[in-house]
Amino acid sequence: xxxxxxxxxxxxxxxxxxxxxxxxxxxxxxxxxxxxxxxxxxxxxxxxxxxxxxxxxxxxxxxxxxxxxxxxxxxxxxxxxxxxxxxxxxxxxxxxxxxxxxxxxxxxxxxxxxxxxxxxxxxxxxxxxxxxxxxxxxxxxxxxxxxxxxxxxxxxxxxxxxxxxxxxxxxxxxxxxxxxxxxxxxxxxxxxxxxxxxxxxxxxxxxxxxxxxxxxxxxxxxxxxxxxxxxxxxxxxxxxxxxxxxxxxxxxxxxxxxxxxxxxxxxxxxxxxxxxxxxxxxxxxxxxxxxxxxxxxxxxxxxxxxxxxxxxxxxxxxxxxxxxxxxxxxxxxxxxxxxxxxxxxxxxxx
Ligand SMILES: NC(=O)c1ccc[n+]([C@@H]2O[C@H](COP(=O)([O-])OP(=O)(O)OC[C@H]3O[C@@H](n4cnc5c(N)ncnc54)[C@H](OP(=O)(O)O)[C@@H]3O)[C@@H](O)[C@H]2O)c1
Numbered sequence: 001x002x003x004x005x006x007x008x009x010x011x012x013x014x015x016x017x018x019x020x021x022x023x024x025x026x027x028x029x030x031x032x033x034x035x036x037x038x039x040x041x042x043x044x045x046x047x048x049x050x051x052x053x054x055x056x057x058x059x060x061x062x063x064x065x066x067x068x069x070x071x072x073x074x075x076x077x078x079x080x081x082x083x084x085x086x087x088x089x090x091x092x093x094x095x096x097x098x099x100x101x102x103x104x105x106x107x108x109x110x111x112x113x114x115x116x117x118x119x120x121x122x123x124x125x126x127x128x129x130x131x132x133x134x135x136x137x138x139x140x141x142x143x144x145x146x147x148x149x150x151x152x153x154x155x156x157x158x159x160x161x162x163x164x165x166x167x168x169x170x171x172x173x174x175x176x177x178x179x180x181x182x183x184x185x186x187x188x189x190x191x192x193x194x195x196x197x198x199x200x201x202x203x204x205x206x207x208x209x210x211x212x213x214x215x216x217x218x219x220x221x222x223x224x225x226x227x228x229x230x231x232x233x234x235x236x237x238x239x240x241x242x243x244x245x246x247x248x249x250x251x252x253x254x255x256x257x258x259x260x261x262x263x264x265x266x267x268x269x270x271x272x273x274x275x276x277x278x279x280x281x282x283x284x285x286x287x288x289x290x291x292x293x294x295x296x297x298x299x300x301x302x303x304x305x306x307x308x309x310x311x312x313x314x315x316x317x318x319x320x321x322x323x324x325x326x327x328x329x330x331x332x333x334x335x336x337x338x339x340x341x342x343x344x345x346x347x348x349x350x
Contacts, residue, residue: 024323032341158321169268260306292346
């Protein structure tokens with residue numbers, strides 16, 4: 001059943017609409033001025049009102065989740081957005097491509113990495129390698145108008161987004177060490193399925209490392225970092241933690257510099273000049289200042305001798321790190337103003 005029949009323009013299918021990322025996508029597309037019609041599918045929740053799974057969407061839709069297969073949902077659509085668990089996109093992407101929608105945006109990790117060895121290191125052998133090169137990597141704040149006309153976009157991971165925005169800021173600096181990015185995520189980063197590490201008593205007043213020395217987002221981070229550095233052996237290390245909050249990622253990059261740099265913040269600011277959702281602040285950013293919006297907030301600090309740099313980046317993992325970035329990339333692919341439908345501020349305090 002369609003969620004909305006009242007707008008003129010783009011027809012959108014959201015596959016996996018019952019999950020956390022699916023809910024964020026629905027919130028954004030149901031308010032997007034260029035979207036005419038939205039259908040949301042769910043294998044597990046078909047027939048239930050969307051607002052039972054995503055209560056705040058009661059303000060926007062009375063529709064229910066559809067039970068269409070991915071291929072059925074994709075037929076006749078201008079846009080298909082996939083928010084499925086890891087590995088599921090690979091199983092259904094061939095059928096979706098054959099159904100012939102205008103643009104496909106996948107929010108899972110399946111099609112983010114073009115280098116087969118990097119993909120295999122993070123995720124094992126690719127189940128659908130022939131489809132990988134159809135996809136453009138959708139780091140919207142960096143790729144910008146390079147996404148114009150894209151037909152298939154792989155939206156970056158949430159940790160990967162925060163890490164890469166920090167890395168992109170310093171990508172032209174002379175480095176004496178591989179950057180290390182210490183990052184903390186909220187519990188919504190793990191999706192809706194209950195698990196011991198997301199159980200309230202284990203999480204509410206706690207913090208712990210996970211996937212140490214090998215978080216799986218490192219693959220996509222390295223692929224972009226190597227391109228920006230022009231060095232196929234360039235390295236960067238992601239150091240990931242779970243924190244006692246629901247939404248958001250706080251990342252701090254640290255690197256040693258080969259030459260002193262007096263004002264890295266000015267350099268980072270120049271790297272993102274004109275990018276509407278990146279703000280380079282004059283002080284370290286706070287998580288709650290980005291949560292609820294599509295903003296990425298950055299700040300860079302030199303050591304007293306100018307030979308070390310730290311770059312902080314905060315984002316909302318479900319917006320800038322998932323749904324918001326995907327819609328920004330979609331806007332760019334469609335040739336729309338990339339800010340369309342994304343300017344709502346987050347609540348504060350939150
Ligand atoms: N969470 C993040 O911060 C984040 C950020 C960037 C990218 N991603 C990626 O986006 C994809 C989706 O992530 P997610 O966090 O949205 O995962 P999720 O909440 O676990 O949702 C994934 C799927 O779980 C299924 N599901 C099964 N039972 C459900 C229930 N009772 N309620 C709701 N959904 C149920 C839904 O599909 P069916 O109903 O069809 O079974 C849904 O599409 C993943 O590939 C993830 O890696 C996540």
